[in-house]
Amino acid sequence: MLILGIETTTKIASIAIFDSEKGIISEITLQAKINHSDTLMKAINGLFEFSGIKKEEIDKIAVGLGPGSFTGIRVGLGTAKGLAYSLKIPLVGINTLDILVQNVMKTDKTIVPLIDARKTRVYYAIYKYEGDKIKKIEDYGVEHLEKILENRNLEKIIFTGRGSVVYKELLKEKFGEKLNFTSLSNSFLRASHLAELAVDKKEDNIYELEPFYLSKSQAERMKAEKGE
Known part of the structure; x- marks a missing residue:
């Protein structure tokens, strides 16, 4: 096909x-x-x-x-x-967002694809691998970055998508170097x-x-x- x-x-x-x-x-x-x-x-x-x-x-x-x-x-x-x-x-x-999350190879981390919605707001959803399949565990939403990351284990998250590129330095400034990102070529x-x-x-x-x-x-x- x-x-x-x-x-x-x-x-x-x-x-x-x-x-x-x-x-x-x-x-x-x-x-x-x-x-x-x-x-x-x-x-x-x-x-x-x-x-x-x-x-x-x-x-x-x-x-x-x-x-x-x-x-x-x-x-x-x-x-x-x-x-x-x-x-x-x-x-x-x-x-x-379901397309974007495919950029991430199998991992035990929580996957958060981000698309820039301007003014530090992003479109997002949250996913996890279950075996070889990616499953959405939190539904699609649009929110300010800081609110999305409240009360989460940031070391167990990997970000992907253009939103993660646009706001990478801001994220690092607010939450430190412990954050994980896909490579630039795997962010689109x-x-x-x-x-x-x-x-x-x-x-x-x-x-x-x-x-x-x-x-x-x-x-x-x-x-x-x-x-x-």
């Missing part, structure tokens, strides 16, 4: 073609904010050209649903829906991880699949503050 993975929920976008039997066929990482579907489609077309695979050979499309950049989420999901509809193939949506979302998660996942309804925002957009917050 060939799966096209589309992950555009953060400033570093990733797209990949993944074979359920052979693994990664091709993967592109773009350190650029995806604000328009035309930009994303150019990258996707380049991915197909580079890999030598035709769009018509794809069996399933997987897309990151968020949380993350509101614009990036909408562009990625809209593009994925359009491709799935035109190619008449299944579409699967995966939570961004990979569409190949997304596609692999989608292999056995049941397809979503293309008309009902929605973004997973967790928090209000800046425009919505401004309207709420004005009482509109």
Whole structure:
């Protein structure tokens, strides 16, 4: 099975073609904010050209649903829906934090993926390995860093994700050098991880699949503050 993975929920976008039997066929990482579907489609077309695979050979499309950049989420999901509809193939949506936690190899530590939500707030969830499987033990949330880390054994935590990169020095300043982080290269979302998660996942309804925002957009917050 060939799966096209589309992950555009953060400033570093990733797209990949993944074979359920052979693994990664091709993967592109773009350190650029995806604000328009035309930009994303150019990258996707380049991915197909580079890999030598035709769009018509794809069996399933997987897309990151968020949380993350509101614009990036909408562009990625809209593009994925359009491709799935035109190619008449299944579409699967995966939570961004569930993708991000795949960066961490098997460990006995608690895994906390972080996505920057600005002003020291982060999107997060908390995971643990049970055997070879990663299990979510605390649900998705958005909170200030300090509150997330209250009453936790910090030496038993490993952080990953762009949020951990953005706030690494702040975390060290507040909590000391005992904190654990994945390497920089293992702190960003990979569409190949997304596609692999989608292999056995049941397809979503293309008309009902929605973004997973967790928090209000800046425009919505401004309207709420004005009482509109």
